Amino acid sequence: MTLARRLVELGRSARAEAKVKTRQPLSRALVAAAGADDLPEELAAEICAELNVTELGSLATVGGSLVDVTAKANFRALGKRFGKRTQQVAAAIAATDAAELSAALRDGTAAVDVDGERIELSVDEVVVTETPREGWAVATESGATVALDLAVTPELRRAGLAREAIRLIQEARKASGLQVSDRIAVRWDAGEAETSDALTEHAALVADEVLAVDFAHGTGDGNGFGRPFTDDGLGLTFRLRRA
Template identity: 35%
Template structure:
């Protein structure tokens, strides 16, 4: 073996091992998950908060098939429980195409009101898709034809209730925004894991060190640990989760790394000790 990896030669590429289909599929996953994260941000939903579903509209059947092949990557990256597909963006959003009076007024003068009236009677989702694809659309109004370019209009998109949406170049990704109690508690569990992991790091523990985790008991933590205690133990390598009851005089051993943080308006205190 070489004295140092920095002195080693670059390996020879075996082009026969390149899977072009897999590369194309993964590129589609990256594009859709990027839009999914944008949809989350639009609704101020942190990635640690699990969501029930993501709904995707692709441009063609091949792209949909690519996402189905790599579905688990999408679910994991966006932290959602299920993925479904739609072929009609109107299922998720209300779309209105608004013609700019300044641009079209300068182009066509008194023809602008006719254009606006004619456009309002067209299928808004179909019209929006054409403009978003960069197409100049010919509008017929009172026997005259007007060429309307994408820069002459604004596509206004309003998500349907219960969804947050992001779209780009014919792709549309929506995440559900309604949270049931199970999803909320799982989000709390993930936040608890994050805090414990940070405590481990700050305490200089090795990645394989087992710990005992002490958590100040509350109705909130009691419910979270009742349903997700096994998940917390596994993720943090906690051999024990000790719930401390302050009213009974319980307290964690002194001088242990600890942190207090807000969760759903309640102060949660956690301490850890190496086992």
């Protein structure tokens, strides 16, 4: 559970850095962390739900192609252990393949050779920087990494628009003074074709989330529907009433 929470925090950080809203579904998150391959299915599913991704996979499946990795010594941490030998250890770190050292740190097996002596290293003694390649958002901390695939397909885009509509309708419910448990009817109209396609494709999901027993395209004039709610960003106008 602790690892799952950590991966969720890193995934959210990666989303924030890439300025991708949580409501926009993404295809996959790739993770690398000690114990990540042994996560129970229910925790993996929870991570997917929290990060709003379709699939959770291992970063190892794509090798080091998603990030450019650099590694350097944390002189403050090394100095406490090695004193005058700190510069030698730092030089050995700098001479080691950064990607391999990063992977070894995650596995808890990182070490460098200093004058024939094997020196084991902890994650606190090495500063690893991973710069995402185009199309990916990556967050790393203390040996754990989460990489989000930022490619948004038309299908994912429509799913994101549907979630935005859910948010708007939920806000309209509150503004209309409806109780949390009230069932409603909704009539919607969209000036944007993409929004219209999204609400048509995901009508069942939207209706379920907003407790709509009647969710249909239309102007909603008459029949007890309230004032129109409009969102220019989605090109969406809708009305609702208690069912």
